[in-house]
Amino acid sequence: MSDTLTLNEQKNQETSSDSDDEPWWTRDDLTYHNGRLQLGECDLQSLAARIGTPTYVIRAPRVVEKLKQIHAALDGAGVRHRIYYAIKANRTSQLLTYLASQGLCGADVCSPEEMRHAFSCGFPEKNISFTGTSLSAADVATISKFEELSFNPDSLSALRQFGKIAPGREVGIRINPDIGIGYSGNDMLQYSGNEATKFGIYLDRLPEALEIAREYDLKIVRLHFHAGCGYLDRELGQLANVLKASKAFIEQLPDVQEINIGGGLGVPHCSSDKKLDLDLWASVIADAFSGLDLTVAVEPGDFLVKDSGVLLTSVTYQERRKNVEFLGLDAGFNLAMEPAFYDLPCEPVATIPRPGEWKNYTLVGNVNEALDKWAIDHPMPPPEEGDVITLINAGGYAASMRSNHCLRGDVREVILLD
Numbered sequence: 001m002s003d004t005l006t007l008n009e010q011k012n013q014e015t016s017s018d019s020d021d022e023p024w025w026t027r028d029d030l031t032y033h034n035g036r037l038q039l040g041e042c043d044l045q046s047l048a049a050r051i052g053t054p055t056y057v058i059r060a061p062r063v064v065e066k067l068k069q070i071h072a073a074l075d076g077a078g079v080r081h082r083i084y085y086a087i088k089a090n091r092t093s094q095l096l097t098y099l100a101s102q103g104l105c106g107a108d109v110c111s112p113e114e115m116r117h118a119f120s121c122g123f124p125e126k127n128i129s130f131t132g133t134s135l136s137a138a139d140v141a142t143i144s145k146f147e148e149l150s151f152n153p154d155s156l157s158a159l160r161q162f163g164k165i166a167p168g169r170e171v172g173i174r175i176n177p178d179i180g181i182g183y184s185g186n187d188m189l190q191y192s193g194n195e196a197t198k199f200g201i202y203l204d205r206l207p208e209a210l211e212i213a214r215e216y217d218l219k220i221v222r223l224h225f226h227a228g229c230g231y232l233d234r235e236l237g238q239l240a241n242v243l244k245a246s247k248a249f250i251e252q253l254p255d256v257q258e259i260n261i262g263g264g265l266g267v268p269h270c271s272s273d274k275k276l277d278l279d280l281w282a283s284v285i286a287d288a289f290s291g292l293d294l295t296v297a298v299e300p301g302d303f304l305v306k307d308s309g310v311l312l313t314s315v316t317y318q319e320r321r322k323n324v325e326f327l328g329l330d331a332g333f334n335l336a337m338e339p340a341f342y343d344l345p346c347e348p349v350a351t352i353p354r355p356g357e358w359k360n361y362t363l364v365g366n367v368n369e370a371l372d373k374w375a376i377d378h379p380m381p382p383p384e385e386g387d388v389i390t391l392i393n394a395g396g397y398a399a400s401m402r403s404n405h406c407l408r409g410d411v412r413e414v415i416l417l418d
């Protein structure tokens with residue numbers, strides 16, 4: 001008898017109440033074929049057997065598909081726009097080179113080194129937007145050498161530095177709308193609102209920004225803000241509030257041609273999340289800026305890459321401690337920090353589910369930190385040592401944020417082109 005299950009057999013062993021449901025995360029290009037998990041055309045078990053674990057896998061055509069979806073939604077709502085991909089979400093060179101060759105987006109960068117990386121992957125200067133934070137004078141000097149790049153200083157100090165080095169130039173400013181937004185209201189993912197944050201110039205300091213611009217003959221042609229990460233439909237009302245708040249700035253900036261609303265578009269993380277309705281999202285933007293002759297720039301990261309990628313891991317051990325069934329993996333939180341840092345749900349999935357009764361497992365990594373937990377009491381089919389466990393939603397802020405803590409940073413990266 002085969003030691004694997006078809007999806008239906010596997011589902012029949014889940015609780016009867018949801019036995020008719022597909023797992024919430026399945027979709028055309030991420031699903032079981034004959035009981036084996038596939039991402040696009042790739043059989044993930046075979047890939048893991050060939051090159052080992054831990055391994056990041058990202059499917060580039062899905063990223064392109066999602067770029068097209070954003071373009072279509074904004075076109076449909078009549079919003080003149082451009083997209084910059086926030087490369088901080090995943091800066092894998094092969095992915096960036098692929099995206100640059102598609103011509104569907106520019107690159108949003110936040111440090112001089114990210115800027116050089118975007119250049120090296122084929123993004124031309126005119127398709128790069130730079131919005132960083134806590135910039136040094138040396139950073140600003142480096143950025144200002146590139147006259148075609150869109151630079152949005154996020155503080156009065158960076159604006160002044162830029163004015164001194166590059167008087168007479170066009171520039172953007174990052175503002176702080178004083179309203180935040182984030183996945184399921186998670187405070188840790190909000191970049192403005194409640195407490196003062198380091199991101200951007202508040203409305204009460206705008207007169208000083210205008211004064212600096214006058215002093216150095218700078219023309220403020222862009223307004224930029226990024227209010228937080230991971231929003232879905234339930235947060236779109238809050239997005240409308242953020243966009244509305246930006247209008248108090250626009251009114252005082254007669255030369256603004258482009259409004260960059262940042263990234264923050266989210267993907268589902270658990271069964272109760274619904275995927276973002278892009279048409280609804282685009283209509284919120286269209287409504288907010290109707291009647292204004294502006295180009296809307298968006299710089300999504302997560303939305304494009306997070307659910308386009310997975311992290312393949314292997315089971316190292318299974319052991320009960322007190323009443324908890326622990327499942328050890330050969331990958332620690334240092335390879336995908338968001339669940340531990342931001343308390344975002346993580347979904348470990350059996351790559352080839354075994355037959356048998358599903359149980360709740362607490363999945364942990366191989367790093368000596370108490371927070372190194374992937375999921376607590378997570379229902380899974382019975383695993384064995386060496387089984388490949390796929391962590392879905394690992395395409396964004398996993399590879400790019402990884403560390404070598406405990407010298408456990410060795411990991412491979414695979415980019416799928418079909």
Ligand SMILES: Cc1ncc(COP(=O)(O)O)c(C=O)c1O
Pocket residue numbers: 086088089108131226228229230262263264265299300301302303
């Ligand atoms: C300025 C800026 N733009 C865009 C992004 C991308 O955000 P997300 O990946 O949530 O779309 C970030 C994320 O931190 C950001 O700081």
